[in-house]
Amino acid sequence: MTHIEGQTQFRRSPAALFDFLADPRHEPQYNPLVVYAEKLTPGPIGPGTRFRQRIRRFGRTDEIVIDLVDAERPDRLTWRIDSAGLRVHGRQTVTATGDGSSVHWEWDFHLRGVLRLLGPLVGLAGRRLERRVWSDMQRHLDRLELSTGTSAPRG
Template sequence: MVTFHNQIDIKASPEAVFDELSDLRHEQRWSDKLKSVELLTPEPIDVGSRLRAKWSGAPENEVVYREFDRPRRWVTESGSWMLVVEVLLEVEATSSGSRLLSTWTLKPRGPVRLLTPILKKAFNKDVAENMRSAKAHVEQLARH
C-alpha cells in the first residue's frame, strides 16, 4: 500500500470546485485519460453511488462514492483485478477562491504489488497533471 498527497489552488468558490469536480462524469471535460464513464445508480451522485469507468492504460473499474459532503469533501474507492484506489478530495476556502487537496491510497493486488514504486510515481505524475487541467477548466467556467 502507498499513499501520496497533492494540492492546488483554484480561483473559484468551493461550491463551484465541488460541483464540477466531484462528479466523475465531468472528468472527460478536462482529461482525455478517462475513456468512458457510466452511472450505474440513480441520480443524484451521493454516498453509495456507483459508476463504471475506464482510464487509458487501465482495466475497467467500478467506482463507489464512500463520502459526499458538499462543498467540503468526497471520497471514492475504485477497484479492478490489479489495484484498489481510494481517493479523498477536500475543498477549502481561501482568500482567492479554493484549495483542492487530494489523498490517494493505492493498494496493488497480486503480482502487481511488485510494481508499487513505479505505480506511485506514475499515479503521482498523472494526478498532478490532472489537477492542473481541472484547475484550468474550473477557472474558465468561473470566468463565464
C-alpha cells in the same frame, strides 16, 4: 500500499468545486486517459453513488468502478475505486481561500497480485500523473469560465 497526495488552487467557490469533483463524468473533458464515464446508480449524487469509467493505460482500455463512499458538501468527498489490479481509497477536502478554493487530495493505492511488485513505480508515475490531471482540470475550469463569459462562483 502507495500513498499519493497534493493540493491545488481553483477560482471556484467551495460548493461549485465540490459539485464538479463529486461527478466523475466530467473527467473525460480534461483527462485524456479517461475515454468514457457514466453514472450507474439512479438519483442525485451522494454517498452510495456508483460510476464506471473506461480508461486507457498500457495501450489498452480497462474499466474501473468508482464508489462515492461519503460526502459532506462542500467540504469533503471520500472515494473507493476498483479495477482488476488495484483498489484505491481517496479523499478530497475542499477549503475556501481568499480568491476561490483549495482542494487537498490523497489516494491510497492497494495493488493486487503481481502488481504489488510495481509499488514504487506506481508511486512515482502516479504522483506525476496526478499533478498533470489536476493541472489539466484547473485549465479546463478556467476555459469554461472564459467561454461562458461569467465569473466563477465565489464563496
